Amino acid sequence: MQFIKDYQQTVSKAIHEYTFTDKSDPLYEPINYITSQHGKRIRPMMVLMANEMFGGDHQKALKPAIGIEIFHNFTLVHDDIMDAAELRRNKPTVHTLYGLNVGILTGDALLLKSIKFFEDLEPDLYHSCLQVFIRSGLLLCEGQQLDINFQKEKQVSFDDYLKMITYKTGVLSAASFEIGALIAGADSAEAENISAFGKHLGIAFQMMDDYLDVFGKDQQIGKVHAGDIAENKKTVLYILARENATQEELERLDYWYATENQNKDKIQAVEQIFRRTKADERALLLIHKHTDIAKNHLDQIKVDDEKKKPLIELAHFLLKRES
Structure with missing residues:
Protein backbone atom coordinates (compact mmCIF):
# COMPACT_ATOMS: atom_id res chain seq x y z
CA MET A 1 0.00 0.00 0.00
CA GLN A 2 1.54 3.27 -1.13
CA PHE A 3 0.25 5.39 1.73
CA ILE A 4 1.94 3.07 4.24
CA LYS A 5 5.22 3.33 2.35
CA ASP A 6 4.84 7.13 2.37
CA TYR A 7 4.38 7.17 6.15
CA GLN A 8 7.34 4.83 6.61
CA GLN A 9 9.54 7.08 4.48
CA THR A 10 8.43 10.15 6.44
CA VAL A 11 9.31 8.50 9.73
CA SER A 12 12.63 7.14 8.48
CA LYS A 13 13.61 10.55 7.12
CA ALA A 14 12.75 12.21 10.44
CA ILE A 15 14.71 9.59 12.41
CA HIS A 16 17.73 10.22 10.19
CA GLU A 17 17.33 13.97 10.75
CA TYR A 18 17.33 13.48 14.51
CA THR A 19 20.31 11.12 14.57
CA PHE A 20 21.97 11.53 17.95
CA THR A 21 25.17 13.42 17.14
CA ASP A 22 25.00 15.83 20.07
CA LYS A 23 27.86 14.05 21.84
CA SER A 24 30.93 12.14 20.76
CA ASP A 25 30.36 9.60 23.53
CA PRO A 26 30.64 5.98 22.28
CA LEU A 27 27.18 5.36 23.74
CA TYR A 28 25.55 7.13 20.80
CA GLU A 29 26.96 4.79 18.18
CA PRO A 30 24.81 1.81 19.29
CA ILE A 31 21.81 4.15 19.69
CA ASN A 32 22.12 5.25 16.08
CA TYR A 33 22.76 1.65 15.05
CA ILE A 34 19.42 0.39 16.39
CA THR A 35 17.33 3.41 15.35
CA SER A 36 18.66 3.39 11.78
CA GLN A 37 17.49 -0.17 11.16
CA HIS A 38 14.40 -0.18 8.98
CA GLY A 39 11.59 -1.82 10.91
CA LYS A 40 7.97 -1.40 9.90
CA ARG A 41 7.64 1.91 11.80
CA ILE A 42 4.08 0.89 12.68
CA ARG A 43 3.69 2.79 15.96
CA PRO A 44 4.85 6.22 14.75
CA MET A 45 2.66 5.65 11.72
CA MET A 46 -0.29 5.18 14.10
CA VAL A 47 0.46 8.53 15.76
CA LEU A 48 0.50 10.33 12.41
CA MET A 49 -2.57 8.55 11.04
CA ALA A 50 -4.71 9.35 14.09
CA ASN A 51 -3.50 12.94 14.03
CA GLU A 52 -4.41 13.27 10.37
CA MET A 53 -7.82 11.63 10.82
CA PHE A 54 -8.74 14.30 13.39
CA GLY A 55 -7.42 17.12 11.21
CA GLY A 56 -4.25 17.79 13.19
CA ASP A 57 -0.93 19.41 12.30
CA HIS A 58 1.37 16.79 10.79
CA GLN A 59 4.55 18.59 11.82
CA LYS A 60 3.35 19.00 15.40
CA ALA A 61 2.80 15.24 15.67
CA LEU A 62 6.02 14.16 13.96
CA LYS A 63 8.47 14.47 16.85
CA PRO A 64 6.16 12.70 19.36
CA ALA A 65 5.73 9.97 16.73
CA ILE A 66 9.51 9.60 16.59
CA GLY A 67 9.52 9.51 20.39
CA ILE A 68 7.20 6.50 20.28
CA GLU A 69 9.54 4.75 17.82
CA ILE A 70 12.58 5.52 19.99
CA PHE A 71 10.73 4.06 22.98
CA HIS A 72 9.85 0.96 20.96
CA ASN A 73 13.53 0.51 20.12
CA PHE A 74 14.35 0.74 23.83
CA THR A 75 12.02 -2.21 24.48
CA LEU A 76 13.64 -4.20 21.65
CA VAL A 77 17.16 -3.68 22.99
CA HIS A 78 16.21 -4.86 26.48
CA ASP A 79 14.01 -7.69 25.15
CA ASP A 80 16.96 -8.99 23.13
CA ILE A 81 19.11 -8.98 26.26
CA MET A 82 16.48 -10.89 28.26
CA ASP A 83 15.99 -13.38 25.42
CA ALA A 84 19.73 -13.71 24.76
CA ALA A 85 18.88 -13.03 21.11
CA GLU A 86 21.79 -12.69 18.71
CA LEU A 87 19.88 -11.24 15.75
CA ARG A 88 17.31 -8.49 15.30
CA ARG A 89 16.02 -7.70 11.79
CA ASN A 90 18.70 -10.06 10.45
CA LYS A 91 21.47 -7.99 12.03
CA PRO A 92 23.46 -8.51 15.24
CA THR A 93 21.63 -7.25 18.32
CA VAL A 94 23.09 -4.31 20.19
CA HIS A 95 24.39 -6.33 23.13
CA THR A 96 25.89 -8.93 20.78
CA LEU A 97 27.75 -6.26 18.84
CA TYR A 98 28.72 -3.88 21.63
CA GLY A 99 28.54 -5.97 24.80
CA LEU A 100 25.97 -6.51 27.53
CA ASN A 101 26.76 -3.41 29.58
CA VAL A 102 26.56 -1.13 26.56
CA GLY A 103 23.29 -2.82 25.57
CA ILE A 104 21.74 -2.02 28.94
CA LEU A 105 22.95 1.61 28.82
CA THR A 106 21.74 1.97 25.23
CA GLY A 107 18.24 0.91 26.25
CA ASP A 108 18.28 3.28 29.23
CA ALA A 109 19.40 6.19 27.05
CA LEU A 110 16.77 5.43 24.40
CA LEU A 111 14.04 5.51 27.06
CA LEU A 112 15.14 8.93 28.30
CA LYS A 113 15.65 10.27 24.78
CA SER A 114 12.14 9.17 23.79
CA ILE A 115 10.60 11.48 26.40
CA LYS A 116 12.53 14.48 25.07
CA PHE A 117 10.70 14.22 21.76
CA PHE A 118 7.53 15.48 23.46
CA GLU A 119 9.12 18.68 24.78
CA ASP A 120 7.91 20.95 21.95
CA LEU A 121 4.25 20.42 22.90
CA GLU A 122 2.52 23.16 24.89
CA PRO A 123 2.42 22.44 28.65
CA ASP A 124 -1.14 21.08 28.97
CA LEU A 125 -0.79 18.86 25.90
CA TYR A 126 2.67 17.74 27.00
CA HIS A 127 1.22 16.70 30.35
CA SER A 128 -1.68 14.79 28.74
CA CYS A 129 0.55 12.95 26.25
CA LEU A 130 3.15 12.07 28.88
CA GLN A 131 0.44 10.64 31.11
CA VAL A 132 -0.60 8.28 28.31
CA PHE A 133 3.00 7.52 27.39
CA ILE A 134 4.21 6.70 30.92
CA ARG A 135 1.10 4.70 31.85
CA SER A 136 1.52 2.60 28.71
CA GLY A 137 5.23 2.11 29.31
CA LEU A 138 4.63 0.80 32.81
CA LEU A 139 1.93 -1.59 31.59
CA LEU A 140 4.28 -2.83 28.89
CA CYS A 141 6.85 -3.66 31.57
CA GLU A 142 4.17 -5.51 33.54
CA GLY A 143 3.33 -7.48 30.41
CA GLN A 144 6.96 -8.41 29.91
CA GLN A 145 7.14 -9.63 33.51
CA LEU A 146 4.03 -11.75 32.97
CA ASP A 147 5.63 -13.25 29.86
CA ILE A 148 8.73 -14.12 31.89
CA ASN A 149 6.57 -15.66 34.63
CA PHE A 150 4.71 -17.81 32.09
CA GLN A 151 7.93 -19.59 31.13
CA LYS A 152 8.05 -21.16 34.61
CA GLU A 153 4.34 -21.86 35.01
CA LYS A 154 2.88 -25.17 33.89
CA GLN A 155 -0.58 -23.75 33.23
CA VAL A 156 -1.57 -20.27 32.07
CA SER A 157 -5.21 -19.20 31.89
CA PHE A 158 -6.61 -17.53 28.81
CA ASP A 159 -7.38 -14.40 30.86
CA ASP A 160 -3.76 -14.19 32.00
CA TYR A 161 -2.55 -14.67 28.43
CA LEU A 162 -4.93 -11.96 27.20
CA LYS A 163 -3.70 -9.58 29.89
CA MET A 164 -0.09 -10.28 28.94
CA ILE A 165 -0.50 -9.59 25.21
CA THR A 166 -2.71 -6.57 25.91
CA TYR A 167 0.05 -5.07 28.02
CA LYS A 168 2.96 -6.17 25.80
CA THR A 169 1.43 -5.32 22.43
CA GLY A 170 -1.99 -3.70 22.74
CA VAL A 171 -1.22 -0.77 25.05
CA LEU A 172 1.56 0.77 22.93
CA SER A 173 -0.65 0.64 19.82
CA ALA A 174 -3.44 2.20 21.88
CA ALA A 175 -1.12 4.91 23.19
CA SER A 176 0.19 5.71 19.71
CA PHE A 177 -3.29 6.33 18.33
CA GLU A 178 -4.40 8.21 21.45
CA ILE A 179 -1.38 10.54 21.46
CA GLY A 180 -1.91 11.34 17.79
CA ALA A 181 -5.56 12.15 18.50
CA LEU A 182 -4.75 14.32 21.53
CA ILE A 183 -2.23 16.37 19.54
CA ALA A 184 -4.96 16.96 16.94
CA GLY A 185 -7.35 18.22 19.62
CA ALA A 186 -9.70 15.24 19.77
CA ASP A 187 -12.08 15.20 22.74
CA SER A 188 -11.85 12.59 25.50
CA ALA A 189 -14.53 10.29 24.02
CA GLU A 190 -12.82 10.28 20.61
CA ALA A 191 -9.43 9.69 22.22
CA GLU A 192 -10.83 6.74 24.20
CA ASN A 193 -12.34 5.16 21.10
CA ILE A 194 -9.20 5.49 18.99
CA SER A 195 -7.22 4.10 21.92
CA ALA A 196 -9.55 1.08 22.14
CA PHE A 197 -9.23 0.63 18.38
CA GLY A 198 -5.46 0.43 18.80
CA LYS A 199 -5.63 -1.90 21.79
CA HIS A 200 -7.82 -4.51 20.11
CA LEU A 201 -5.89 -4.23 16.84
CA GLY A 202 -2.72 -4.95 18.82
CA ILE A 203 -4.34 -7.96 20.49
CA ALA A 204 -5.47 -9.35 17.12
CA PHE A 205 -2.01 -8.74 15.68
CA GLN A 206 -0.28 -10.68 18.49
CA MET A 207 -2.71 -13.58 18.22
CA MET A 208 -2.07 -13.67 14.49
CA ASP A 209 1.66 -13.82 15.18
CA ASP A 210 1.06 -16.79 17.49
CA TYR A 211 -1.05 -18.50 14.85
CA LEU A 212 1.36 -17.88 11.96
CA ASP A 213 4.33 -19.10 13.96
CA VAL A 214 2.89 -22.61 13.61
CA PHE A 215 0.45 -22.47 10.70
CA GLY A 216 1.84 -19.71 8.50
CA LYS A 217 4.12 -19.98 5.53
CA ASP A 218 7.78 -19.08 5.98
CA GLN A 219 7.48 -15.94 3.88
CA GLN A 220 4.56 -14.77 6.01
CA ILE A 221 6.39 -14.93 9.30
CA GLY A 222 10.00 -14.36 8.28
CA LYS A 223 11.34 -16.66 11.00
CA VAL A 224 11.88 -20.31 11.88
CA HIS A 225 8.76 -22.46 11.68
CA ALA A 226 7.15 -23.19 15.07
CA GLY A 227 9.79 -21.37 17.06
CA ASP A 228 7.25 -20.81 19.87
CA ILE A 229 6.79 -24.56 20.28
CA ALA A 230 10.53 -25.12 20.30
CA GLU A 231 10.90 -22.47 23.03
CA ASN A 232 7.92 -23.77 25.07
CA LYS A 233 6.03 -20.47 24.84
CA LYS A 234 2.50 -20.39 26.24
CA THR A 235 0.77 -18.89 23.19
CA VAL A 236 -2.93 -18.67 22.40
CA LEU A 237 -2.67 -21.99 20.50
CA TYR A 238 -1.22 -23.77 23.52
CA ILE A 239 -3.84 -22.35 25.89
CA LEU A 240 -6.78 -23.12 23.59
CA ALA A 241 -5.46 -26.63 22.97
CA ARG A 242 -5.36 -27.35 26.71
CA GLU A 243 -8.99 -26.26 27.06
CA ASN A 244 -10.19 -28.95 24.62
CA ALA A 245 -7.52 -31.60 25.08
CA THR A 246 -8.11 -35.14 26.30
CA GLN A 247 -6.21 -36.37 29.34
CA GLU A 248 -3.75 -38.14 27.07
CA GLU A 249 -3.22 -35.00 25.01
CA LEU A 250 -2.67 -32.94 28.17
CA GLU A 251 -0.03 -35.38 29.29
CA ARG A 252 1.68 -35.19 25.89
CA LEU A 253 1.66 -31.38 25.99
CA ASP A 254 3.09 -31.45 29.52
CA TYR A 255 5.79 -33.84 28.37
CA TRP A 256 6.88 -31.82 25.36
CA TYR A 257 6.70 -28.43 27.12
CA ALA A 258 8.81 -29.75 29.99
CA THR A 259 11.73 -30.46 27.68
CA GLU A 260 14.22 -28.23 25.89
CA ASN A 261 13.99 -30.58 22.92
CA GLU A 271 1.11 -29.21 16.01
CA GLN A 272 -1.08 -32.31 15.66
CA ILE A 273 -2.58 -31.71 19.11
CA PHE A 274 -3.28 -28.09 18.15
CA ARG A 275 -5.17 -29.30 15.08
CA ARG A 276 -7.07 -32.10 16.86
CA THR A 277 -8.27 -29.71 19.57
CA LYS A 278 -9.17 -27.13 16.89
CA ALA A 279 -6.93 -24.56 18.58
CA ASP A 280 -6.04 -23.18 15.14
CA GLU A 281 -9.69 -22.57 14.19
CA ARG A 282 -10.56 -21.05 17.56
CA ALA A 283 -7.53 -18.75 17.40
CA LEU A 284 -8.70 -17.38 14.05
CA LEU A 285 -12.15 -16.75 15.52
CA LEU A 286 -10.58 -14.75 18.35
CA ILE A 287 -8.52 -12.74 15.87
CA HIS A 288 -11.67 -11.85 13.95
CA LYS A 289 -13.47 -11.04 17.22
CA HIS A 290 -10.88 -8.49 18.32
CA THR A 291 -10.64 -7.05 14.82
CA ASP A 292 -14.41 -6.51 14.86
CA ILE A 293 -14.24 -4.89 18.32
CA ALA A 294 -11.53 -2.55 17.03
CA LYS A 295 -13.64 -1.57 14.02
CA ASN A 296 -16.71 -1.00 16.22
CA HIS A 297 -14.75 1.54 18.26
CA LEU A 298 -13.63 3.23 15.05
CA ASP A 299 -17.25 3.39 13.89
CA GLN A 300 -18.17 5.38 17.01
CA ILE A 301 -15.76 8.21 16.14
CA LYS A 302 -17.60 11.12 14.57
CA VAL A 303 -15.46 11.90 11.56
CA ASP A 304 -16.14 11.26 7.89
CA ASP A 305 -15.84 7.62 6.88
CA GLU A 306 -13.37 8.65 4.18
CA LYS A 307 -10.93 9.75 6.88
CA LYS A 308 -11.21 6.36 8.59
CA LYS A 309 -10.27 4.36 5.50
CA PRO A 310 -6.49 4.53 6.04
CA LEU A 311 -6.93 3.04 9.53
CA ILE A 312 -9.06 0.21 8.15
CA GLU A 313 -6.44 -0.42 5.47
CA LEU A 314 -3.73 -0.44 8.14
CA ALA A 315 -5.69 -3.10 10.06
CA HIS A 316 -5.90 -5.20 6.90
CA PHE A 317 -2.19 -4.68 6.26
CA LEU A 318 -1.28 -5.91 9.74
CA LEU A 319 -3.61 -8.91 9.66
CA LYS A 320 -3.65 -9.91 5.98
CA ARG A 321 -0.88 -12.46 6.62
CA GLU A 322 -3.49 -15.08 7.50
CA SER A 323 -2.73 -18.35 5.69
Whole structure:
Protein backbone atom coordinates (compact mmCIF):
# COMPACT_ATOMS: atom_id res chain seq x y z
CA MET A 1 0.00 0.00 0.00
CA GLN A 2 1.54 3.27 -1.13
CA PHE A 3 0.25 5.39 1.73
CA ILE A 4 1.94 3.07 4.24
CA LYS A 5 5.22 3.33 2.35
CA ASP A 6 4.84 7.13 2.37
CA TYR A 7 4.38 7.17 6.15
CA GLN A 8 7.34 4.83 6.61
CA GLN A 9 9.54 7.08 4.48
CA THR A 10 8.43 10.15 6.44
CA VAL A 11 9.31 8.50 9.73
CA SER A 12 12.63 7.14 8.48
CA LYS A 13 13.61 10.55 7.12
CA ALA A 14 12.75 12.21 10.44
CA ILE A 15 14.71 9.59 12.41
CA HIS A 16 17.73 10.22 10.19
CA GLU A 17 17.33 13.97 10.75
CA TYR A 18 17.33 13.48 14.51
CA THR A 19 20.31 11.12 14.57
CA PHE A 20 21.97 11.53 17.95
CA THR A 21 25.17 13.42 17.14
CA ASP A 22 25.00 15.83 20.07
CA LYS A 23 27.86 14.05 21.84
CA SER A 24 30.93 12.14 20.76
CA ASP A 25 30.36 9.60 23.53
CA PRO A 26 30.64 5.98 22.28
CA LEU A 27 27.18 5.36 23.74
CA TYR A 28 25.55 7.13 20.80
CA GLU A 29 26.96 4.79 18.18
CA PRO A 30 24.81 1.81 19.29
CA ILE A 31 21.81 4.15 19.69
CA ASN A 32 22.12 5.25 16.08
CA TYR A 33 22.76 1.65 15.05
CA ILE A 34 19.42 0.39 16.39
CA THR A 35 17.33 3.41 15.35
CA SER A 36 18.66 3.39 11.78
CA GLN A 37 17.49 -0.17 11.16
CA HIS A 38 14.40 -0.18 8.98
CA GLY A 39 11.59 -1.82 10.91
CA LYS A 40 7.97 -1.40 9.90
CA ARG A 41 7.64 1.91 11.80
CA ILE A 42 4.08 0.89 12.68
CA ARG A 43 3.69 2.79 15.96
CA PRO A 44 4.85 6.22 14.75
CA MET A 45 2.66 5.65 11.72
CA MET A 46 -0.29 5.18 14.10
CA VAL A 47 0.46 8.53 15.76
CA LEU A 48 0.50 10.33 12.41
CA MET A 49 -2.57 8.55 11.04
CA ALA A 50 -4.71 9.35 14.09
CA ASN A 51 -3.50 12.94 14.03
CA GLU A 52 -4.41 13.27 10.37
CA MET A 53 -7.82 11.63 10.82
CA PHE A 54 -8.74 14.30 13.39
CA GLY A 55 -7.42 17.12 11.21
CA GLY A 56 -4.25 17.79 13.19
CA ASP A 57 -0.93 19.41 12.30
CA HIS A 58 1.37 16.79 10.79
CA GLN A 59 4.55 18.59 11.82
CA LYS A 60 3.35 19.00 15.40
CA ALA A 61 2.80 15.24 15.67
CA LEU A 62 6.02 14.16 13.96
CA LYS A 63 8.47 14.47 16.85
CA PRO A 64 6.16 12.70 19.36
CA ALA A 65 5.73 9.97 16.73
CA ILE A 66 9.51 9.60 16.59
CA GLY A 67 9.52 9.51 20.39
CA ILE A 68 7.20 6.50 20.28
CA GLU A 69 9.54 4.75 17.82
CA ILE A 70 12.58 5.52 19.99
CA PHE A 71 10.73 4.06 22.98
CA HIS A 72 9.85 0.96 20.96
CA ASN A 73 13.53 0.51 20.12
CA PHE A 74 14.35 0.74 23.83
CA THR A 75 12.02 -2.21 24.48
CA LEU A 76 13.64 -4.20 21.65
CA VAL A 77 17.16 -3.68 22.99
CA HIS A 78 16.21 -4.86 26.48
CA ASP A 79 14.01 -7.69 25.15
CA ASP A 80 16.96 -8.99 23.13
CA ILE A 81 19.11 -8.98 26.26
CA MET A 82 16.48 -10.89 28.26
CA ASP A 83 15.99 -13.38 25.42
CA ALA A 84 19.73 -13.71 24.76
CA ALA A 85 18.88 -13.03 21.11
CA GLU A 86 21.79 -12.69 18.71
CA LEU A 87 19.88 -11.24 15.75
CA ARG A 88 17.31 -8.49 15.30
CA ARG A 89 16.02 -7.70 11.79
CA ASN A 90 18.70 -10.06 10.45
CA LYS A 91 21.47 -7.99 12.03
CA PRO A 92 23.46 -8.51 15.24
CA THR A 93 21.63 -7.25 18.32
CA VAL A 94 23.09 -4.31 20.19
CA HIS A 95 24.39 -6.33 23.13
CA THR A 96 25.89 -8.93 20.78
CA LEU A 97 27.75 -6.26 18.84
CA TYR A 98 28.72 -3.88 21.63
CA GLY A 99 28.54 -5.97 24.80
CA LEU A 100 25.97 -6.51 27.53
CA ASN A 101 26.76 -3.41 29.58
CA VAL A 102 26.56 -1.13 26.56
CA GLY A 103 23.29 -2.82 25.57
CA ILE A 104 21.74 -2.02 28.94
CA LEU A 105 22.95 1.61 28.82
CA THR A 106 21.74 1.97 25.23
CA GLY A 107 18.24 0.91 26.25
CA ASP A 108 18.28 3.28 29.23
CA ALA A 109 19.40 6.19 27.05
CA LEU A 110 16.77 5.43 24.40
CA LEU A 111 14.04 5.51 27.06
CA LEU A 112 15.14 8.93 28.30
CA LYS A 113 15.65 10.27 24.78
CA SER A 114 12.14 9.17 23.79
CA ILE A 115 10.60 11.48 26.40
CA LYS A 116 12.53 14.48 25.07
CA PHE A 117 10.70 14.22 21.76
CA PHE A 118 7.53 15.48 23.46
CA GLU A 119 9.12 18.68 24.78
CA ASP A 120 7.91 20.95 21.95
CA LEU A 121 4.25 20.42 22.90
CA GLU A 122 2.52 23.16 24.89
CA PRO A 123 2.42 22.44 28.65
CA ASP A 124 -1.14 21.08 28.97
CA LEU A 125 -0.79 18.86 25.90
CA TYR A 126 2.67 17.74 27.00
CA HIS A 127 1.22 16.70 30.35
CA SER A 128 -1.68 14.79 28.74
CA CYS A 129 0.55 12.95 26.25
CA LEU A 130 3.15 12.07 28.88
CA GLN A 131 0.44 10.64 31.11
CA VAL A 132 -0.60 8.28 28.31
CA PHE A 133 3.00 7.52 27.39
CA ILE A 134 4.21 6.70 30.92
CA ARG A 135 1.10 4.70 31.85
CA SER A 136 1.52 2.60 28.71
CA GLY A 137 5.23 2.11 29.31
CA LEU A 138 4.63 0.80 32.81
CA LEU A 139 1.93 -1.59 31.59
CA LEU A 140 4.28 -2.83 28.89
CA CYS A 141 6.85 -3.66 31.57
CA GLU A 142 4.17 -5.51 33.54
CA GLY A 143 3.33 -7.48 30.41
CA GLN A 144 6.96 -8.41 29.91
CA GLN A 145 7.14 -9.63 33.51
CA LEU A 146 4.03 -11.75 32.97
CA ASP A 147 5.63 -13.25 29.86
CA ILE A 148 8.73 -14.12 31.89
CA ASN A 149 6.57 -15.66 34.63
CA PHE A 150 4.71 -17.81 32.09
CA GLN A 151 7.93 -19.59 31.13
CA LYS A 152 8.05 -21.16 34.61
CA GLU A 153 4.34 -21.86 35.01
CA LYS A 154 2.88 -25.17 33.89
CA GLN A 155 -0.58 -23.75 33.23
CA VAL A 156 -1.57 -20.27 32.07
CA SER A 157 -5.21 -19.20 31.89
CA PHE A 158 -6.61 -17.53 28.81
CA ASP A 159 -7.38 -14.40 30.86
CA ASP A 160 -3.76 -14.19 32.00
CA TYR A 161 -2.55 -14.67 28.43
CA LEU A 162 -4.93 -11.96 27.20
CA LYS A 163 -3.70 -9.58 29.89
CA MET A 164 -0.09 -10.28 28.94
CA ILE A 165 -0.50 -9.59 25.21
CA THR A 166 -2.71 -6.57 25.91
CA TYR A 167 0.05 -5.07 28.02
CA LYS A 168 2.96 -6.17 25.80
CA THR A 169 1.43 -5.32 22.43
CA GLY A 170 -1.99 -3.70 22.74
CA VAL A 171 -1.22 -0.77 25.05
CA LEU A 172 1.56 0.77 22.93
CA SER A 173 -0.65 0.64 19.82
CA ALA A 174 -3.44 2.20 21.88
CA ALA A 175 -1.12 4.91 23.19
CA SER A 176 0.19 5.71 19.71
CA PHE A 177 -3.29 6.33 18.33
CA GLU A 178 -4.40 8.21 21.45
CA ILE A 179 -1.38 10.54 21.46
CA GLY A 180 -1.91 11.34 17.79
CA ALA A 181 -5.56 12.15 18.50
CA LEU A 182 -4.75 14.32 21.53
CA ILE A 183 -2.23 16.37 19.54
CA ALA A 184 -4.96 16.96 16.94
CA GLY A 185 -7.35 18.22 19.62
CA ALA A 186 -9.70 15.24 19.77
CA ASP A 187 -12.08 15.20 22.74
CA SER A 188 -11.85 12.59 25.50
CA ALA A 189 -14.53 10.29 24.02
CA GLU A 190 -12.82 10.28 20.61
CA ALA A 191 -9.43 9.69 22.22
CA GLU A 192 -10.83 6.74 24.20
CA ASN A 193 -12.34 5.16 21.10
CA ILE A 194 -9.20 5.49 18.99
CA SER A 195 -7.22 4.10 21.92
CA ALA A 196 -9.55 1.08 22.14
CA PHE A 197 -9.23 0.63 18.38
CA GLY A 198 -5.46 0.43 18.80
CA LYS A 199 -5.63 -1.90 21.79
CA HIS A 200 -7.82 -4.51 20.11
CA LEU A 201 -5.89 -4.23 16.84
CA GLY A 202 -2.72 -4.95 18.82
CA ILE A 203 -4.34 -7.96 20.49
CA ALA A 204 -5.47 -9.35 17.12
CA PHE A 205 -2.01 -8.74 15.68
CA GLN A 206 -0.28 -10.68 18.49
CA MET A 207 -2.71 -13.58 18.22
CA MET A 208 -2.07 -13.67 14.49
CA ASP A 209 1.66 -13.82 15.18
CA ASP A 210 1.06 -16.79 17.49
CA TYR A 211 -1.05 -18.50 14.85
CA LEU A 212 1.36 -17.88 11.96
CA ASP A 213 4.33 -19.10 13.96
CA VAL A 214 2.89 -22.61 13.61
CA PHE A 215 0.45 -22.47 10.70
CA GLY A 216 1.84 -19.71 8.50
CA LYS A 217 4.12 -19.98 5.53
CA ASP A 218 7.78 -19.08 5.98
CA GLN A 219 7.48 -15.94 3.88
CA GLN A 220 4.56 -14.77 6.01
CA ILE A 221 6.39 -14.93 9.30
CA GLY A 222 10.00 -14.36 8.28
CA LYS A 223 11.34 -16.66 11.00
CA VAL A 224 11.88 -20.31 11.88
CA HIS A 225 8.76 -22.46 11.68
CA ALA A 226 7.15 -23.19 15.07
CA GLY A 227 9.79 -21.37 17.06
CA ASP A 228 7.25 -20.81 19.87
CA ILE A 229 6.79 -24.56 20.28
CA ALA A 230 10.53 -25.12 20.30
CA GLU A 231 10.90 -22.47 23.03
CA ASN A 232 7.92 -23.77 25.07
CA LYS A 233 6.03 -20.47 24.84
CA LYS A 234 2.50 -20.39 26.24
CA THR A 235 0.77 -18.89 23.19
CA VAL A 236 -2.93 -18.67 22.40
CA LEU A 237 -2.67 -21.99 20.50
CA TYR A 238 -1.22 -23.77 23.52
CA ILE A 239 -3.84 -22.35 25.89
CA LEU A 240 -6.78 -23.12 23.59
CA ALA A 241 -5.46 -26.63 22.97
CA ARG A 242 -5.36 -27.35 26.71
CA GLU A 243 -8.99 -26.26 27.06
CA ASN A 244 -10.19 -28.95 24.62
CA ALA A 245 -7.52 -31.60 25.08
CA THR A 246 -8.11 -35.14 26.30
CA GLN A 247 -6.21 -36.37 29.34
CA GLU A 248 -3.75 -38.14 27.07
CA GLU A 249 -3.22 -35.00 25.01
CA LEU A 250 -2.67 -32.94 28.17
CA GLU A 251 -0.03 -35.38 29.29
CA ARG A 252 1.68 -35.19 25.89
CA LEU A 253 1.66 -31.38 25.99
CA ASP A 254 3.09 -31.45 29.52
CA TYR A 255 5.79 -33.84 28.37
CA TRP A 256 6.88 -31.82 25.36
CA TYR A 257 6.70 -28.43 27.12
CA ALA A 258 8.81 -29.75 29.99
CA THR A 259 11.73 -30.46 27.68
CA GLU A 260 14.22 -28.23 25.89
CA ASN A 261 13.99 -30.58 22.92
CA GLN A 262 13.66 -28.63 19.66
CA ASN A 263 13.56 -31.45 17.14
CA LYS A 264 10.95 -32.07 14.45
CA ASP A 265 9.21 -34.81 16.44
CA LYS A 266 8.27 -32.34 19.17
CA ILE A 267 7.00 -29.73 16.73
CA GLN A 268 5.02 -32.29 14.73
CA ALA A 269 3.45 -33.84 17.85
CA VAL A 270 2.39 -30.51 19.34
CA GLU A 271 1.11 -29.21 16.01
CA GLN A 272 -1.08 -32.31 15.66
CA ILE A 273 -2.58 -31.71 19.11
CA PHE A 274 -3.28 -28.09 18.15
CA ARG A 275 -5.17 -29.30 15.08
CA ARG A 276 -7.07 -32.10 16.86
CA THR A 277 -8.27 -29.71 19.57
CA LYS A 278 -9.17 -27.13 16.89
CA ALA A 279 -6.93 -24.56 18.58
CA ASP A 280 -6.04 -23.18 15.14
CA GLU A 281 -9.69 -22.57 14.19
CA ARG A 282 -10.56 -21.05 17.56
CA ALA A 283 -7.53 -18.75 17.40
CA LEU A 284 -8.70 -17.38 14.05
CA LEU A 285 -12.15 -16.75 15.52
CA LEU A 286 -10.58 -14.75 18.35
CA ILE A 287 -8.52 -12.74 15.87
CA HIS A 288 -11.67 -11.85 13.95
CA LYS A 289 -13.47 -11.04 17.22
CA HIS A 290 -10.88 -8.49 18.32
CA THR A 291 -10.64 -7.05 14.82
CA ASP A 292 -14.41 -6.51 14.86
CA ILE A 293 -14.24 -4.89 18.32
CA ALA A 294 -11.53 -2.55 17.03
CA LYS A 295 -13.64 -1.57 14.02
CA ASN A 296 -16.71 -1.00 16.22
CA HIS A 297 -14.75 1.54 18.26
CA LEU A 298 -13.63 3.23 15.05
CA ASP A 299 -17.25 3.39 13.89
CA GLN A 300 -18.17 5.38 17.01
CA ILE A 301 -15.76 8.21 16.14
CA LYS A 302 -17.60 11.12 14.57
CA VAL A 303 -15.46 11.90 11.56
CA ASP A 304 -16.14 11.26 7.89
CA ASP A 305 -15.84 7.62 6.88
CA GLU A 306 -13.37 8.65 4.18
CA LYS A 307 -10.93 9.75 6.88
CA LYS A 308 -11.21 6.36 8.59
CA LYS A 309 -10.27 4.36 5.50
CA PRO A 310 -6.49 4.53 6.04
CA LEU A 311 -6.93 3.04 9.53
CA ILE A 312 -9.06 0.21 8.15
CA GLU A 313 -6.44 -0.42 5.47
CA LEU A 314 -3.73 -0.44 8.14
CA ALA A 315 -5.69 -3.10 10.06
CA HIS A 316 -5.90 -5.20 6.90
CA PHE A 317 -2.19 -4.68 6.26
CA LEU A 318 -1.28 -5.91 9.74
CA LEU A 319 -3.61 -8.91 9.66
CA LYS A 320 -3.65 -9.91 5.98
CA ARG A 321 -0.88 -12.46 6.62
CA GLU A 322 -3.49 -15.08 7.50
CA SER A 323 -2.73 -18.35 5.69
